[in-house]
Amino acid sequence: MAATSTGTTRGTTRAAYWTLRRRDALAGWLFIAPQLLGVLAFVLVPVGLAIWFSLNDWNIYSGKMTFVGGENYEAAVNDANVVDVLGATLIFSGGVVIFNLALGLGLAVLLNRKIPGGAVFRTLFFSPxxxxxxxxxxxxGFLLQDNGAINGLLSLVGVDGPNWLFEGPTAMISVIVTQVIRSVGTNMVLFLAALQGVPRELYEAARIDGANNFTIxxxxxxxxxxxxxxxxGILTVVGALQAFAQIAVLTEGGPELSTTVLVYYIYQQAFQFNDIGYGSTLSLMLLAFVLILTVMQWQLRRKWVFYEN
Structure with missing residues (x-):
């Protein structure tokens, strides 16, 4: 009798431990475990290693690592090229963000009017x-060469086209246009989905009140x-700051440093000049810029972002 009573008590204790709340908590942790492991492996560990490398001078040929403290950060402050690199990064990122958002929204407004062939245009702009x-x-790169297709078309109308990728202003314009045309489709689709969610009744009421198209x-x-x-905005800013392939393939940062954005400069220092410590320092600088801009946009949402609830 005593044994039966003890067994029942133990079974009750075990059953009581896995309450509904604890089972729900365990299920939640299991669901987010892959994401947590991904953040740990691909975000936290690399950032930690970048911080450690930035405090050291690592000779990858001999495998010798020497602790130098803040010397790499001091070198970044005193690097005369950093000013030009940050300027090129600002011009490139600003151009990509402004034209990408404006063109994406304009295309979405146009396609939202249900023009003939809208599906074809939507596919055409999203395919890149x-x-x-x-x-x-x-x-x-082939189209923008001195004897490429673009200059060939310009010559048909009597215009002598520039050497697009080897002149400072046109090189920056070329990489911005290339990036915008390729990525504008994503913003167009997102804007189109948002526009289709706006109640038609609001437009009708505004027109009855005499509002013009711009006011609406x-x-x-x-x-x-x-x-x-x-x-x-957040996605476009982060994507612009991380753009690398366009610069590497089209201009390799030239002419001079006119198209050398921060990401490409990090690549040069770390993998072409084999200065891993200095490259890690610059990568942390890029991380700080991305975090600051993202937080600024997130905080500004309280002033201009409308939520229905």
């Missing part, structure tokens, strides 16, 4: 997104799609 970055950039767009459309504007 699924093409390999390197393949896309190589094709544009600025007072109704923009506020209601502002969450999507925030999302696309």
């Amino acid at each position: 997104v699924v093409i390999s970055v390197v393949a896309w950039t190589l094709v544009w 767009f600025w007072r109704i459309t923009i506020p209601l799609i502002s969450p999507t504007l925030l999302l696309t």
Whole structure:
């Protein structure tokens, strides 16, 4: 009798431990475990290693690593090229963000009007997104050559085209245009989905009140799609700061440093000049820029992002 009573008590204790709340918590942890492992393996560990490498001078040929403290950070402050690199990064990122968002929104507004052949245009503008970055950039590299197709078309109308990829201003314009044309399809689709979610009744009421198209767009459309504007803004800024293949294939950072953005400069220092410590320092600088811009955009959402609830 005593044995039966003891066994029942133990069984009750074991059953009571796995309460509904604990089972739900375990299921939740199991669901997010792959993401947590991915963040640990591909974010936290690499960032930790970058911080450690930035504090050392690592000779990859001899395998010798010497602790130098803040010397790499001091070198970054005193590097005269960093100013030009940051300037090129600002111009490239600013151009990509402004033209990408403006063109993406404009195309979405146009396609939202259900024009004839809208599906064909949507597919046409989105197709570059699924093409390999390197393949896309190589094709544009041939088109932008001095004797390429673009200058050939210009010569038909009597225009002597420039050497697009070997002159400072046109080189930057070329890499910006190449990046925008390839990535604008993603923002176009996101904006189009947001526009289709705006209630038609609001437009009809505004027109009855005498509002013109610009007022309707600025007072109704923009506020209601502002969450999507925030999302696309963050994605476009981060993508522009991480652009590498376009620069590496088209201009290799030239002429001089006119198209050397920070990502490409990091690659040069770490893998061409084999200065892993200095390259890690610059990569942490890039990480800081991305975090600061993302946090700024996220904080500004309280002032201009409209949420229905």
